[in-house]
Amino acid sequence: MAGAKNSKDFRLGDLLILSFLWMVFGFMLWYYLSAFHAIPVRMLAERILSALLGEEFWNIIPNPNHHYLFQVQTRIPFVFPDGSREALGFIINPLVYGFGLPLLFGLVMASGVTLLRKTITLLAGYLCVMLIQVWGVVWQTLKMLAFNFGNDAQQVVADAGISSELIALCYQLGVLIFPPLVPVILWVLANWSLIEQFTGLQRKSDG
Numbered sequence: 001m002a003g004a005k006n007s008k009d010f011r012l013g014d015l016l017i018l019s020f021l022w023m024v025f026g027f028m029l030w031y032y033l034s035a036f037h038a039i040p041v042r043m044l045a046e047r048i049l050s051a052l053l054g055e056e057f058w059n060i061i062p063n064p065n066h067h068y069l070f071q072v073q074t075r076i077p078f079v080f081p082d083g084s085r086e087a088l089g090f091i092i093n094p095l096v097y098g099f100g101l102p103l104l105f106g107l108v109m110a111s112g113v114t115l116l117r118k119t120i121t122l123l124a125g126y127l128c129v130m131l132i133q134v135w136g137v138v139w140q141t142l143k144m145l146a147f148n149f150g151n152d153a154q155q156v157v158a159d160a161g162i163s164s165e166l167i168a169l170c171y172q173l174g175v176l177i178f179p180p181l182v183p184v185i186l187w188v189l190a191n192w193s194l195i196e197q198f199t200g201l202q203r204k205s206d207g
Helices: 002-032 039-056 100-110 115-147 150-159 164-190 192-199 201-206
Strands: 057-062 070-079 085-092
Touching: 002 100, 039 057, 039 070, 039 115, 039 150, 070 115, 070 150, 085 115, 100 115, 100 164, 115 150, 115 164, 164 192
Parallel strands: none
Antiparallel strands: 057 070, 070 085
């Protein structure tokens, strides 16, 4: 029994080490390709914000200096610290909401499953993380307009019928809950037999 337990612990240790190594490689790919995989996020977030805020919202473009950042542009007048009055614009980093993709990549690549299952899990993970990023960008934009840029911007959000309490809740979900949790849940569901092997759940149910 002790030998079997040590074998299982060693295999779990292998999984964790391999996951970490693959995750480091995944982070490199994810970061260097961020300007490309952020395109659908930007397009979807732009459509949603345009529908919510109407004409006061203009668009979202890649930041000229760092293409992985989003530059949110509005038609809301804003007085800047130098005294100039122009349309409000600000920067959002969508990568804050997308780090679950390299995490999932590491877990999937370290798992001893077929290439087809790995591919399907990664595609499903990409779609989930993309939606998480859209969620985060939309609610961070609304949060900044409601709390960071004065009465004119706050009034635009209020006129859209979006409460401050809802913004705070959805923003916190997008920052703290969805990015780390959803990819792990997806991997667990896709590798339940492996979870049973490491936890002994199957043997307990058989008994």
